[in-house]
Amino acid sequence: MKNFRKRWLSKGLKISVVVLILLGLLLVSFLGYTIRRSFPVENGAIAISGIKAEVTVQRDQSGVPHIYAANSHDLFMAQGYIHTQDRFWQMDFWRHIGSGRLAEMFGASQLDTDKYLRTLGWARVAQQELQQMDAEMKANLVAYADGVNAYLQEHQGTALSLEYGVLKLLNPGYQVAPWKPLHSLTWGKVMAYDLGRNFQSEIERTVLLKTLTPNQVEELFPAYPQDLPVILPELQTGKTTPEITNKPVIAEVAEIAPTVESITKPMLALEKLIGATGVGIGSNNWVISGKRTATGKPILANDPHLAVQMPSIWYEVGLHCTTKNAECPYNVTGFSFAGMLGVIVGHSDRIAWGVTNVQSDVMDLYIEKINPNNPNQYEVNGKWVDMQLVPETIQVAGSQPILQTVRYTRHGPILSDVSPNLQKFKQNQAIPIPQNYAVALRWTALEPTRLVYSIPQINRAENWQEFRTAASDFDVPAQNLVYADIEGNIGYQMPGKFPIRAKGNGRYPIPGWTDEYEWQGYIDFEKLPHSFNPPQGYIATANNLVASEYPYLITTDWVYGYRAQRIVEMITQQNQPISLADVQKIQGDNLNLNAQNLVPFLQNLTFDTPRLKAAQKLLQDWNLQLGMTSPVAALFEVFYKYLLADTFHDQLPSEYFPDGSDRWYAVLQNIIQQPNSNWWDNTKTTTVENRDQILQQAFREAVDELERIQGENPQSWNWGKLHTITFRNATLGKSGVTAIEALFNRGAFSTSGNGETINANRWRANKSFEVTDIPSLRMIVDLSNLDNSLAIHTPGQSGHAFHRHYADMIDPWRNLEYHPMLWEEKTVAAKAVATLRLTPKSHN
Numbered sequence: 001m002k003n004f005r006k007r008w009l010s011k012g013l014k015i016s017v018v019v020l021i022l023l024g025l026l027l028v029s030f031l032g033y034t035i036r037r038s039f040p041v042e043n044g045a046i047a048i049s050g051i052k053a054e055v056t057v058q059r060d061q062s063g064v065p066h067i068y069a070a071n072s073h074d075l076f077m078a079q080g081y082i083h084t085q086d087r088f089w090q091m092d093f094w095r096h097i098g099s100g101r102l103a104e105m106f107g108a109s110q111l112d113t114d115k116y117l118r119t120l121g122w123a124r125v126a127q128q129e130l131q132q133m134d135a136e137m138k139a140n141l142v143a144y145a146d147g148v149n150a151y152l153q154e155h156q157g158t159a160l161s162l163e164y165g166v167l168k169l170l171n172p173g174y175q176v177a178p179w180k181p182l183h184s185l186t187w188g189k190v191m192a193y194d195l196g197r198n199f200q201s202e203i204e205r206t207v208l209l210k211t212l213t214p215n216q217v218e219e220l221f222p223a224y225p226q227d228l229p230v231i232l233p234e235l236q237t238g239k240t241t242p243e244i245t246n247k248p249v250i251a252e253v254a255e256i257a258p259t260v261e262s263i264t265k266p267m268l269a270l271e272k273l274i275g276a277t278g279v280g281i282g283s284n285n286w287v288i289s290g291k292r293t294a295t296g297k298p299i300l301a302n303d304p305h306l307a308v309q310m311p312s313i314w315y316e317v318g319l320h321c322t323t324k325n326a327e328c329p330y331n332v333t334g335f336s337f338a339g340m341l342g343v344i345v346g347h348s349d350r351i352a353w354g355v356t357n358v359q360s361d362v363m364d365l366y367i368e369k370i371n372p373n374n375p376n377q378y379e380v381n382g383k384w385v386d387m388q389l390v391p392e393t394i395q396v397a398g399s400q401p402i403l404q405t406v407r408y409t410r411h412g413p414i415l416s417d418v419s420p421n422l423q424k425f426k427q428n429q430a431i432p433i434p435q436n437y438a439v440a441l442r443w444t445a446l447e448p449t450r451l452v453y454s455i456p457q458i459n460r461a462e463n464w465q466e467f468r469t470a471a472s473d474f475d476v477p478a479q480n481l482v483y484a485d486i487e488g489n490i491g492y493q494m495p496g497k498f499p500i501r502a503k504g505n506g507r508y509p510i511p512g513w514t515d516e517y518e519w520q521g522y523i524d525f526e527k528l529p530h531s532f533n534p535p536q537g538y539i540a541t542a543n544n545l546v547a548s549e550y551p552y553l554i555t556t557d558w559v560y561g562y563r564a565q566r567i568v569e570m571i572t573q574q575n576q577p578i579s580l581a582d583v584q585k586i587q588g589d590n591l592n593l594n595a596q597n598l599v600p601f602l603q604n605l606t607f608d609t610p611r612l613k614a615a616q617k618l619l620q621d622w623n624l625q626l627g628m629t630s631p632v633a634a635l636f637e638v639f640y641k642y643l644l645a646d647t648f649h650d651q652l653p654s655e656y657f658p659d660g661s662d663r664w665y666a667v668l669q670n671i672i673q674q675p676n677s678n679w680w681d682n683t684k685t686t687t688v689e690n691r692d693q694i695l696q697q698a699f700r701e702a703v704d705e706l707e708r709i710q711g712e713n714p715q716s717w718n719w720g721k722l723h724t725i726t727f728r729n730a731t732l733g734k735s736g737v738t739a740i741e742a743l744f745n746r747g748a749f750s751t752s753g754n755g756e757t758i759n760a761n762r763w764r765a766n767k768s769f770e771v772t773d774i775p776s777l778r779m780i781v782d783l784s785n786l787d788n789s790l791a792i793h794t795p796g797q798s799g800h801a802f803h804r805h806y807a808d809m810i811d812p813w814r815n816l817e818y819h820p821m822l823w824e825e826k827t828v829a830a831k832a833v834a835t836l837r838l839t840p841k842s843h844n
Helices: 002-036 072-098 102-120 122-132 135-154 163-170 181-195 199-208 214-219 253-274 451-460 464-471 562-572 580-587 593-603 610-617 631-648 662-671 691-710 738-744 810-814 825-831
Strands: 044-048 055-059 065-069 283-288 299-307 315-321 331-336 345-348 351-357 363-371 374-380 383-386 388-394 402-408 437-443 479-485 490-493 499-501 519-522 530-532 538-541 724-727 746-750 762-764 768-775 777-782 790-793 834-840
Touching (some): 044 135, 055 072, 065 072, 072 122, 072 135, 072 315, 072 834, 102 163, 122 181, 135 181, 135 451, 163 738, 181 253, 199 214, 199 253, 199 363, 214 662, 283 351, 283 479, 283 562, 283 580, 299 345, 299 580, 331 777, 345 777, 451 464, 464 490, 562 593, 562 662, 580 777, 593 631, 593 662, 610 691, 631 662, 631 691, 746 810, 790 810
Parallel strands (some): 044 834, 065 315
Antiparallel strands (some): 299 777, 351 479, 363 437, 374 383, 388 402, 724 746, 777 790
């Protein structure tokens, strides 16, 4: 009996194990099926309604599609279809941001963000743009939307993307709505916000005035250094840039600090979704004339810097009319946004172009006087005026709708309504703060713009004149556009809507109850900075100052030009004609100009212990490159973190601790020459510290940290092990649920550089060494032979977790490798690994 029981138990155990194995296999198979069912069909033929003639889509080994169509309608329809195949979750998420409808997807956790977005009112502005739109542009947007919807008709739930399976658990009632032209327009609003949050600097300066003098605040926002390059050195207008006063118009403007600080709360919540870019984050582009190149024709390079995200913000695509003519004038390749038609950055058969952010000041915060007897009235030149009241209904998944009223003044929405934190103040200033007040935002992106027209116009431009005409519509966000063509010309154009202020310079909030500080219009396009075939034979931009002499105010917060300095050095110091390989070296350069400034001071210090002397010895003969495996790069960057903390944390509020960006390079460049500057003294100690004491303290702390985390041997220290990048899905990848995050996120990966090297992998000294912003794409266009052009973006073309193109570009990207930017039709055909035909659906 005992033996029978043993045999039965043994047999039962075996059966249980087999059952568990079978269940495990079924689960794996089910997961595999669920994951793979959203992968796009890339080969064969698909019949879709609305397409007029057969369209061919050929994909290369990186997953880049080249679309060939007989007419413009089919070209943009196919682009919408292909974007949806690969990236619909991203498109769906971004359109919910653009319309302030995140709570519909993710519930009450996003309610505050939605209130903020509804207050900004991007969807309302986009609706105005649609109403003003001409027939051709509207037809193109409708064609794109029809392509998206043709795919949605055949795919729902996890057939669209794996994320919808997870969302179903969180929000069972969510239904994917059809795509509308409006959704493509709100994309541009989100990008304008992402690239143009200049009011953050206004807020920061206002808050700092609570504890610092105006002069101290200005020391933390120094003027553009005279030894750093400007974009157009040849631009001489005979008039200097308007003088910048360092005093706020309202002497006691710091009194409203609690209110403007409250505005930052929903702003920071939104940053967690779209990435903490904006102020100080930039990009590089440059174009080199054939006079300086080995090919005898221009070479154009671009690497826009944006927040780390997964999937990539960019989608590489070729758009080709099979016969280029007036009805179908497109033959272009480059980088698009999933959700928008056309190519944003790239080249056609005639021209190439690249973009960097101007960092323009196109936002002003106005303090409005509110009627104490009627909260919906505000003062204009001594009279009470009714506000515009806009009702909003916010749908919340799993809950009741929320009603919100957005109040508008003549300047724009009242941002302080989003996080009200208003106080009453004593009226004892020269220009007093009103007892009842609110803060409104005027911003160029909250008025109808023409950006959507500019992209297809640039795509079909054939020469410099047509390019400039197209650029004139590239109004928000303002960009530095560099240009080259196959004839050998190079050029630069700054387009954008830049306000002409009657008074003031955008550095602090200003009175809204008088006309004294109103915008008088915008700088005329013909007066905006531009250049064609400049004598130096190159144009380089890195968000730096455009010109030493320019009669209008673009911004007072330029990026300081350290990246620009290094780009210009590497171009001008080249003894031989510049090749494509040379341009790759420039894009991958990790030289730290901050170290060039600070290392001599470190080398002059005397240390009294062998371990500190051994660490100091690393600095000898250092080439200043922040290489991925470099011990000295690790030492210097950790030292820099402590230097900023030891110098500034005692005098600044924690939310404005230095992030280590180029602004802080400029601050340190100024005060390092002043060994007894007040900034060096730690106000929390009884002794008065000087520069050398703080340098020694920071160096010692850096060595202590590196010994603790990477060992006592300085040769074993490694920058890349500290400076890692993790690509996170913008939504479910930040859920806090480890299992869900593991599905969608990839990393961590070692990287080189920092935020101010040309290879700009930014970390934030007030947070951690983790990379937050990157060269989101790199492109090099050879105008002598377009098939030689190179590109890379990251993490990959696909938005589908576990697809072969979901993360396949990460390693090549971080190792400064590229893939061919295929061009000629025969080249594309020869390299194609998949061919899909989209055919008209018969309705018989």
